Amino acid sequence: MRKIQLTLIQIDNYGPWTVTPEPRREYELQVLQAELFAELERQFGARGGLVFPTRFDNFLAVTNGISMEEHRGIQNSINQKFPVTVSMSVGAALTPYQAQVQATLCLQRVGSSQSATRRTALVGSPVSYPDQDWVQIAHMDINHSTLITDSEPIYDTHFLMQRAHLALIPMFLRRNALVFYMGGDNIMALSNGLEVSEISAVLSDVKAEMGLELKAGVGAAHNAETAARLASEGLHEIRKGRNRSSVIFKST
Numbered sequence: 001m002r003k004i005q006l007t008l009i010q011i012d013n014y015g016p017w018t019v020t021p022e023p024r025r026e027y028e029l030q031v032l033q034a035e036l037f038a039e040l041e042r043q044f045g046a047r048g049g050l051v052f053p054t055r056f057d058n059f060l061a062v063t064n065g066i067s068m069e070e071h072r073g074i075q076n077s078i079n080q081k082f083p084v085t086v087s088m089s090v091g092a093a094l095t096p097y098q099a100q101v102q103a104t105l106c107l108q109r110v111g112s113s114q115s116a117t118r119r120t121a122l123v124g125s126p127v128s129y130p131d132q133d134w135v136q137i138a139h140m141d142i143n144h145s146t147l148i149t150d151s152e153p154i155y156d157t158h159f160l161m162q163r164a165h166l167a168l169i170p171m172f173l174r175r176n177a178l179v180f181y182m183g184g185d186n187i188m189a190l191s192n193g194l195e196v197s198e199i200s201a202v203l204s205d206v207k208a209e210m211g212l213e214l215k216a217g218v219g220a221a222h223n224a225e226t227a228a229r230l231a232s233e234g235l236h237e238i239r240k241g242r243n244r245s246s247v248i249f250k251s252t
Contacts, residue, residue: 219231
C-alpha cells in the first residue's frame with residue numbers, strides 16, 4: 001500500500017526558553033523562527049522533502065525517501081547551528097491526516113513540548129519499503145488574484161487570501177487531507193487518497209461559499225519534490241490556457 005511519510009519537527013522546551021532568564025525580544029524570536037524554517041526547508045528539500053510551517057515552533061515535513069539516519073543528520077546540524085534543539089517524529093499512513101496523528105502521538109509519548117528533559121528525540125516509524133512511498137500534492141491558486149492585488153488595499157487582499165485558506169482547511173480535513181498557505185495566492189494540500197473529482201468538488205464548494213474561483217495542479221510521485229513540481233506544471237498549463245479544466249492531474 002502506498003503511504004505518505006510526515007515528520008513532525010518540534011522545538012524543544014521553546015516556551016520556557018523564550019522567557020529564560022528573561023523575556024527575549026520579539027524580533028529575535030521572529031528571526032529565529034524564520035531562519036529555522038529556512039534551514040529546515042533547505043536541508044529536507046535537498047533530500048527531496050518539503051517542509052510546511054504550522055505554528056513556527058512546530059513544522060510538518062513530507063519526508064518520503066528520507067531515512068531515519070538522514071533525519072538524525074539534519075537534526076544534529078540544526079542543533080549545532082541554533083540556540084535551541086529540535087525533536088523529530090516520523091509517521092507514515094495512507095492519508096496525510098493519519099500520518100501526522102501517528103507522528104504526533106509518538107512524540108508526545110517521549111515527553112512534553114515544554115519538558116526540560118526531552119531533547120533531540122528522534123522517534124517514529126517511516127515507510128517500510130521504497131515502493132510504498134507516495135506523495136500527492138494539490139497546488140491551488142485563485143483566479144485573477146493579480147487584479148485584486150492591484151485594485152484593493154493590501155490588507156484587504158491579505159484577508160481574502162486567509163479566508164480562502166481557512167475555507168479550504170475543513171473541506172480538505174473532512175477528506176483526511178492537510179492544507180497549507182504558501183504565500184501570495186498559493187495554497188497547497190497534501191491530498192493522498194483523493195480523486196480529482198473530490199478536489200474539483202472542493203473548489204466548487206469554495207466558489208459557492210465565497211465567490212472565488214480556484215484552479216489546481218495535482219502531482220503524484222515517490223517524493224514531495226517531484227510531486228510538487230508536477231503539481232506546479234499542471235497549474236502552469238491551466239494558467240497558460242493549455243487546458244480548460246480547473247484541475248489537472250500529473251503523475252510519474
